[in-house]
Amino acid sequence: MAMSGPNRTLLQLVAVVVVMGALAWASVPFYDWFCRVTGFGGTTGVAEAGSDEVLDQTIKVRFDASLARGMPWEFKPVQREMELRIGETGLAFFEAYNPTNRPVAGQASYNVYPYEAGGFFDKIACFCFTEQVLQPGERVQMPVSFFVDPAITTDLDAKYVHTITLSYTFYEIDLPESQAALAPASANNTN
Helix, strand or coil, rough: CCCCCCHHHHHHHHHHHHHHHHHHHHHHHHHHHHHHHHHHHCEECCCCCCCCCCCCCCEEEEEEEECCCCCCCCEEECEEEEECCCCCCEEEEEEHHHHHHEEEEEEEEEEEECHHHHHHEEEEEEEEHCEEECCCCCCCEEEEEEEECHHHCCCCCCHHEEEEEEEEEEECCCCCCHHHHHHCHHHHCCC
């Protein structure tokens, strides 16, 4: 028994809506995976250890820090820039301070500019991999260890990069349950 015209059209429209919904749902994890693999959009790589190869050629790395709207911390790089050999492991520190009278949890998002360098900038360890909780009046220095992959020197676009900017933006997140239970009731109220 064949479907009539209006029923077949309705079934096709439902199928299109389902397929489009599935594609929209899958696009966020796919895009995240794509950026991590290719370095697109300034997404950095993650490495277990430093590079096996260190070149005589140097590259300058600049550090930038900002806060999302409403984040009450003060946040800045301890050192604004450093020059290191390509493949050499670098260690930089960022300072965060919580001037409020309540614990504040934060998470850092990051990117690398120019975008062509993102796939060649590898972090070994970074404060941005986990959430950070600062108690009232607490000031901390948070490290990031990294290297620039020597393969950058042979990439068609990235080989012309001589300065890379590593940027972090801290935004406030909910306190972990273990920390929220310890916070005084008056400190949990955000104005």
